[in-house]
Amino acid sequence: MVRAARVDENGMKKGAWTPEEDEKLRAYIQRYGHWNWRQLPKFAGLSRCGKSCRLRWMNYLRPNVKRGAYTKEEEEIIIELHQQLGNKWSIMAGKLPGRTDNDIKDHWHTNLKKRARRNQSAKTKEETINAAGQAQPARKREQEAEEGAADRLPEPNSEGFFALSPPEASSSEITSPSSDYPPLSELNWALDLEDGISSFGISAQDNDSFWTQPFLPDTSYNVNSVFSPPFFAGEGIYDYGMDFFPQLAEEIPQQ
DNA sequence: AAGAGTACCAACCGCTCTTTC
DNA sequence: TGAAAGAGCGGTTGGTACTCT
Numbered sequence: 001m002v003r004a005a006r007v008d009e010n011g012m013k014k015g016a017w018t019p020e021e022d023e024k025l026r027a028y029i030q031r032y033g034h035w036n037w038r039q040l041p042k043f044a045g046l047s048r049c050g051k052s053c054r055l056r057w058m059n060y061l062r063p064n065v066k067r068g069a070y071t072k073e074e075e076e077i078i079i080e081l082h083q084q085l086g087n088k089w090s091i092m093a094g095k096l097p098g099r100t101d102n103d104i105k106d107h108w109h110t111n112l113k114k115r116a117r118r119n120q121s122a123k124t125k126e127e128t129i130n131a132a133g134q135a136q137p138a139r140k141r142e143q144e145a146e147e148g149a150a151d152r153l154p155e156p157n158s159e160g161f162f163a164l165s166p167p168e169a170s171s172s173e174i175t176s177p178s179s180d181y182p183p184l185s186e187l188n189w190a191l192d193l194e195d196g197i198s199s200f201g202i203s204a205q206d207n208d209s210f211w212t213q214p215f216l217p218d219t220s221y222n223v224n225s226v227f228s229p230p231f232f233a234g235e236g237i238y239d240y241g242m243d244f245f246p247q248l249a250e251e252i253p254q255q
Numbered sequence: 256a257a258g259a260g261t262a263c264c265a266a267c268c269g270c271t272c273t274t275t276c
Numbered sequence: 277t278g279a280a281a282g283a284g285c286g287g288t289t290g291g292t293a294c295t296c297t
Binding site for chain 3: 003004015016036037038050051054058087088089090101102105
């Protein structure tokens with residue numbers, strides 16, 4: 001499932017991550033944050049490039065990363081967004097809390113692309129029939145039954161946006177309390193691509209607060225017990241200074 | 256049972272964008 | 277203002293698991 005581990009010419013390890021590496025990275029970031037991806041592996045005691053650490057954290061170790069099967073709702077959202085945005089996986093990830101851009105991209109290529117294509121060809125076929133004045137309602141119902149409700153896509157409006165209405169079928173499913181997402185009908189899809197503001201119920205801002213918070217020490221961790229306290233630079237913000245990080249490296253247990 | 260083909264997903268690569276100096 | 281560094285994004289690859297014949 002994963003690439004074989006190897007070491008590149010710079011002595012950087014590549015390939016599959018071991019549980020030990022995961023634990024080092026997780027422990028380090030949870031405690032100190034990711035102040036600089038390039039420097040981070042050095043202080044975390046990892047023989048990985050910063051990029052690799054970032055990817056591993058973002059796609060796998062980050063808290064709230066949702067794994068496992070996609071729900072019907074999630075798939076519908078992805079298909080809709082792909083129609084609107086194209087391959088803007090990171091924006092899509094912002095609309096699907098817990099899903100990563102990599103994950104969404106993979107799911108699109110392995111599952112949804114085919115379905116979207118099928119829908120498109122069915123739509124084209126239907127349009128051809130209608131244009132010829134030979135619409136066949138009975139056949140259309142038959143076709144819809146074949147494709148399934150989840151496969152149907154709404155028509156874009158004149159501006160090319162989708163005015164979403166609640167799915168015709170399985171409304172109970174869509175509005176199920178156990179659902180992680182609001183029903184499509186309640187979503188404001190006016191994507192503001194200028195500033196990337198999310199209008200989703202669970203806003204990107206909420207979701208990203210973890211990433212935008214100032215560099216804060218874990219309160220459960222007694223900084224003073226290991227080294228002198230960082231300079232308090234303002235409300236909730238600590239200025240550790242450049243000399244701070246090498247001390248952290250020594251403090252992280254090396255395995 | 257075994258080989259071939261396909262699906263899945265973690266990870267890498269290279270490019271672009273943003274920030275800093 | 278331009279160069280360098282860092283971060284992020286999207287495309288692609290590698291390798292295992294699963295399914296089919």
